[in-house]
Amino acid sequence: MFRVLKKDPLSRLRSALGRDKVLTSPVERKLYSYDATPIPIERAVPSAVVFPESEEDVRRLVELCYEEKIPMFPRGAGSGLTGGAVPTDSRGVAVSFEKMTGIEIDLDNATATVQPGVVTYELQRRVEKLGLFYPPDPSSLKYSTVGGNIAENAGGPRCLKYGVTRDYVLGLRIVIKEGRLLRTGNPVIKDVAGYDLTKLIVGSEGTLGLITSATLKLIPKPPARATVLALFDDLRTVGRAVTRIMTSGIFPSALEFMDGSAVEVVESYSPAGLPKVAALLLIEVDGTPSSVREQAEAISALLREMNVGVSVAPDERSAQKLWGARKNLGPALGNLRSGKINEDIVVPRSHLPEVLPRLKEIARKYDLLMVVFGHIGDGNLHVNLLYDRRNREEEERAERAVDEVFELTLSHSGSITGEHGVGLTKKKYLRWQFGDTGYEILRGVKRLFDPENLFNPGKVVDL
Numbered sequence: 001m002f003r004v005l006k007k008d009p010l011s012r013l014r015s016a017l018g019r020d021k022v023l024t025s026p027v028e029r030k031l032y033s034y035d036a037t038p039i040p041i042e043r044a045v046p047s048a049v050v051f052p053e054s055e056e057d058v059r060r061l062v063e064l065c066y067e068e069k070i071p072m073f074p075r076g077a078g079s080g081l082t083g084g085a086v087p088t089d090s091r092g093v094a095v096s097f098e099k100m101t102g103i104e105i106d107l108d109n110a111t112a113t114v115q116p117g118v119v120t121y122e123l124q125r126r127v128e129k130l131g132l133f134y135p136p137d138p139s140s141l142k143y144s145t146v147g148g149n150i151a152e153n154a155g156g157p158r159c160l161k162y163g164v165t166r167d168y169v170l171g172l173r174i175v176i177k178e179g180r181l182l183r184t185g186n187p188v189i190k191d192v193a194g195y196d197l198t199k200l201i202v203g204s205e206g207t208l209g210l211i212t213s214a215t216l217k218l219i220p221k222p223p224a225r226a227t228v229l230a231l232f233d234d235l236r237t238v239g240r241a242v243t244r245i246m247t248s249g250i251f252p253s254a255l256e257f258m259d260g261s262a263v264e265v266v267e268s269y270s271p272a273g274l275p276k277v278a279a280l281l282l283i284e285v286d287g288t289p290s291s292v293r294e295q296a297e298a299i300s301a302l303l304r305e306m307n308v309g310v311s312v313a314p315d316e317r318s319a320q321k322l323w324g325a326r327k328n329l330g331p332a333l334g335n336l337r338s339g340k341i342n343e344d345i346v347v348p349r350s351h352l353p354e355v356l357p358r359l360k361e362i363a364r365k366y367d368l369l370m371v372v373f374g375h376i377g378d379g380n381l382h383v384n385l386l387y388d389r390r391n392r393e394e395e396e397r398a399e400r401a402v403d404e405v406f407e408l409t410l411s412h413s414g415s416i417t418g419e420h421g422v423g424l425t426k427k428k429y430l431r432w433q434f435g436d437t438g439y440e441i442l443r444g445v446k447r448l449f450d451p452e453n454l455f456n457p458g459k460v461v462d463l
Contacts, residue, residue, distance in 0.1 A: 009064070009068040009070055010022065010024060010047060010048055012064055012068070013048065013050065013061070013064060013093070016060045016061070016064055017050065017052065017057055017060060017061065020051075021050060021051045021052065021053065021057065022048050022049075022050050022051075022093075023048060023049045023050075023051070024047070024048045024049075028049045029045050029046055029047070029048065029049060029094075030045055031049075032046060032049045032075065032078075032087075032094040032096065033045045033046060033086065033087055033094070034078065034086065035075065035078040035079065035080045035081075035083065035084065035085040035086055036078060036079050036080060036081055037080065037081055037082060037083045037086065037423075037424075037425065038081065038339075038340045038341070038342055039339070039340070039341055039425065040389075041083045041086060041424050041425060042088065042424075043083075043086045043087060043088065044087045044088055044089055044090040044092070045087070045090055046073060046087040046090065046092050046093050046094040047070075047090060047091055047092065047093060048093045048094075049093065049094045049095075049096060050093050050094070050095050050096070051096050051098065051099050052095065052097065052099070052100060053099045053100060054100070055173065055175070055181070055212040055213070058095075058175045058210050058212050059175050059179045059181060060179065061093075061095065061175075061179075061210075062175045062176075062177075062178070062179040062209075062210060063178060063179025064179075065093070065454055066177060066178045066179060066452060066454060069452060069454065070091060070092060070093060070454065071087075071088075071089045071091060071092030071093070071453075071454050071456075071457050072092060072093055072095050072210065072454055072455055072456070073085065073086070073087040073088075073092055073093070073094045073095060073206075073456055074095045074097065074147075074151070074206040074210055074455075074456060075094060075095065075096055075097070075148070076097060076098075076116065076117070076144060076145035076146075076147045076148025076149075076151070077098075077119070077140070077143050077144050077145050077148060079140040079143060079144045079148065080148065080152060080420070080421065080423065081342055081420045081423075082417075082420050082421050082422060082423030082424060082425045082426055083423040083424030083425050083459070084151065084152065084205050084206065084421050084422075084423035084424070084456070084459055085148075085206075086423075086424065088424070088457060088458035088459075089457060089458070092457075095210065096117075097115070097116040097117040097145065097147050098117045098145075099117060100115035100116055100117040100147075100212070101115055101117045101118050101119075102114065102115040102118070102213075103115075103118055103122075103123060103126060105126065105127060105130065105132075105218075106187065107130060107132075109187055110132060110217070110218045110219065111170065111187045111215055111216060111217060111218060112126075112127060112134070112215070112216045112218055113187075113213055113214070113215045113216070114146050114213065114214055114216060115146075115147075115212065115213050116145060116146060116147025116148075116150070116211050116212065116213070116214070117145050117146075117147060118145060118146045118147075119141075119142070119143060119144070119145055119146075120134075120136070120137075120138065120140075120141040120142075120144055120145065120146055120149055121141045121142045121143075123146060123216075124137075124141070127218055128221055131220065131221055132218040132219065132220065132221055133218060133219050133220060133221040133222070134168065134216060134218055135158045135159070135161075135162035135163070135168070135219070136149060136154060136155070136156055136158070136159065136162075136163075136164060136165045136168060137156035137157060137158045137159075138154040138155060138156045138419065139156065139327055139330060141156070146214060146216075147211055147214075149165045150165055150169060150172075150201075150202050150203075150211060150214055151203070151204065151205050151206050151211070151421075152165075152203065152205060152419065152420065152421040153165050153166050153202050153203030153419070153421070154419055155375065155378075155380065155418060155419035156375070156419070157253075157254035157255075157256055157284070157326075157375055158253050158254055158284075159375065159378065159419075160252060160253065160254055160255055160375060160377035160378050161251055161252065161253040161254070161286075162219075162253070164419070165202060166199055166202040166203060167217075168216050168217045168218075169185070169198055169199075169202050169214055169215070169216060169217075170185050170186065170187055170188065170189075170191075170198070170215045170216065170217050171183070171184055171185030171186055171187060171198060171214070171215040172184045172185060172198055172201055172202075172211055172213070172214050172215075173211070173212045173213045173214075174201060174208070174209040174210065174211045174212065175209055175210045175212060176208065176209035176449050176450070176455075177209075177449065177450055177451060177452070181212075182197070182209065184197040184198040184201065185197075185198040185215065186215075187215045189217070200445070203421070204460075205421050205422065205423060205456060205459055205460050206455060206456040206459070207446060207449075207450065207455050207456045207457075207459055207460050207461070208445070208446065208449040208450060208455060209449060209450070209455055210455070222253070222286035222287055223287075223288060223289065224286065224287065224288060224289040224292045225253065225284055225285065225286035225287075225292060225319075226284070226285055226286075226292045226293070226295070226296040226312060226313065226319070227282060227283065227284050227312070227313040227318075227319035227322055227323070228281075228282075228283040228284075228285075228296055228299050228300060228303075228310060228311070228312050228313075229280065229281075229282060229283075229310070229311050229312075229313065229322060230280060230281040230283065230303050230308050230309065230310050231275060231277045231280050231308065231309035231310075232277060232278050232279040232280065232281070232308060232309075233277065233278050234278050234279075235259070235278060235279055235356040235357050235360070236353045236356070236357060237306065237308065238257065238279045238281065238352070238353075238356060238376070239349075239352030239353030239354075239355075239356055240306070240353055241281065241303060241306055241308060242255065242257075242281070242349055242352060242376055242377060243349060243350060243352075244302055244303075244306065245283065245299060245302070245303075245377075246349060246377065248298065248299070248302055250285065250295050250298055250299060252283050252284055252285050252295075252299070252377060253284045253285060253286040254282070254283070254284040254375075254377070255281065255282075255283050255284075255375070255376055255377025255378075256281065256282040256283075256326055256373070256374070256375060256376065256377075257279065257280075257281055257372075257373055257374055257375075257376035257381070258279065258280050258282075258325075258326065258329070258373045259278070259279045259356075259371065259372045259373060260276070260277055260278045260279060261369070261370070261371045261372070262329055262371045262372065262373040263275075263276070263277060263279075263280060264276065265329065265332045265333060265335075265336060265371060266325045266326075266328050266329050266332045267325075268332070268335075269328055269331070269332035269335060270324070270325070270328045270332070272321050272322065272324065272325035273321075274325060281376070282322055282323065282326055283299055284319075284323075285299070296312050297312075300312060326373070329371075329373055333371060333384055333386065336369065336371075336386050337369065337386035337387055337388055337389075338387075338388055338389040338390065339386065339387040339388060339389035339394075339395060339398065340384055340385070340386050340387075341384070341385040341387075341398055341399075341402055342382060342383075342384050342420075343382070343383045343384075343385075343402060343405060343406075343416075343417075343420075344374070344380060344381070344382050344383075344417055344418050344419055344420045345380075345381050345383060345405065345406070345409040345414055345415070345416065345417070345418070346378070346379050346380045346381070346409070346414050346415040346417070346418040347379045347381070347409055347412045347413070347414035348379055348412065348413055348414070349376075349377070349378075349379050351379075351412040351413070351414070352376065352379065354412070355381075355408065355409075355412055356372070356381075358408055359372055359381075359383060359405065359408070360372075362401050362404050362405060362408070363385070363401070365401070365404075366397040366398070366400060366401040367397065368385050368386065368387060368394075368397060368398055368401055369385075369386040369387075370383065370384065370385055370386070370401075371384040371386065372384070375418070378418070379414070379418075380418035380419065383405055385398045385401055385402065385405075406429050406432065410432060410433060415433065416429045416430065416432070416433050421460075422459070422460045423459050423460070424458065424459060427459075427460065427461070427462070430442075430460065430461070439461065442460070442461050443461050443462075443463060446460075446461055446463060447463060
């Protein structure tokens with residue numbers, strides 16, 4: 001009597017998907033155990049890295065992983081900052097969507113159907129050549145992917161006027177438990193049938209299933225834009241200025257903030273000619289050429305009434321130089337200290353005059369360097385605490401300061417994250433924001449979609 005030997009799980013994966021789509025070399029496995037999270041976190045080297053090329057590949061992968069109880073850790077470009085793409089179980093597989101890069105544009109309905117591995121910037125270039133516009137613009141847009149943006153509900157400067165990723169996702173195809181395909185939404189603007197599963201999945205950080213395609217809303221491309229630079233002598237005036245702008249009847253397409261420390265850092269890293277100030281605002285308006293001129297003049301006038309120094313970029317090259325300074329902040333901060341904690345809190349705009357000075361008080365209390373910048377028009381601040389990673393005592397002070405930053409945020413009706421997501425690094429604070437009842441509802445949603453806890457386990461909520 002012969003005994004049939006059962007194939008090991010990785011052999012089954014190779015048979016189902018093809019050997020070239022399942023890599024197990026130590027180098028590949030190690031490379032895909034990291035993302036861009038700047039602080040040390042617990043991670044595991046996955047048993048394999050899987051590269052699906054089609055929806056059918058994804059369906060087979062999930063079906064087999066559910067049979068074998070193999071955890072799956074989806075990733076786009078690995079540009080996340082909260083450990084969302086980091087494997088937490090060495091039995092699991094990292095699932096990279098970098099080979100799923102299809103784009104189909106429907107001009108008649110102003111939509112694009114894209115696979116998750118499409119780079120955001122490439123999508124924007126494609127649609128803008130046709131006179132259309134896909135507004136979400138995370139700082140990582142030149143390498144982050146649409147799938148990763150959907151998983152994190154990514155934002156960016158333009159989201160002040162145009163909304164975040166969730167506002168442009170009309171429908172999804174997602175493989176959930178046991179390899180079952182779920183279709184949500186339709187390529188229409190109005191659709192109120194049943195619960196909004198599309199909006200639920202956007203921002204779920206890969207914990208509910210694996211997205212295979214998304215139908216995205218496109219809008220007409222604005223023909224012109226202008227940039228206003230505002231310089232401040234104190235932080236409280238910044239908050240009041242933001243309120244004045246946002247209640248003036250003018251709706252900027254972007255309203256970005258850099259505190260004095262941020263200005264000094266970026267000028268040392270890549271000089272843009274910015275003066276030494278307590279803070280600055282970069283304000284972008286868009287529309288027709290005539291409306292853009294009128295809006296820039298009106299914003300300049302109301303800021304001058306507040307004794308704020310104002311100038312308008314005379315041309316696109318000058319504007320790009322200013323925006324380049326803002327985008328260089330991330331790499332510039334890496335030169336200051338070996339350790340960095342980058343949080344992306346959100347508070348109501350009306351609370352900014354109080355919150356901004358309080359953040360600096362926290363930095364002084366713990367004797368830490370703090371750099372604050374971000375999308376101040378929607379209250380989304382990037383609070384960076386910098387420390388020496390070799391100094392454990394200083395690192396502990398930074399960790400305590402983070403707790404106070406979140407306590408301050410939640411005491412002002414804010415959120416612990418505006419675009420980076422929860423991932424691994426903010427799990428502790430999610431219960432602070434939702435409370436016990438809300439947290440149990442989140443866990444219930446996770447159980448319904450993924451009862452075996454195999455989709456990105458260890459992220460967002462614990463079962």
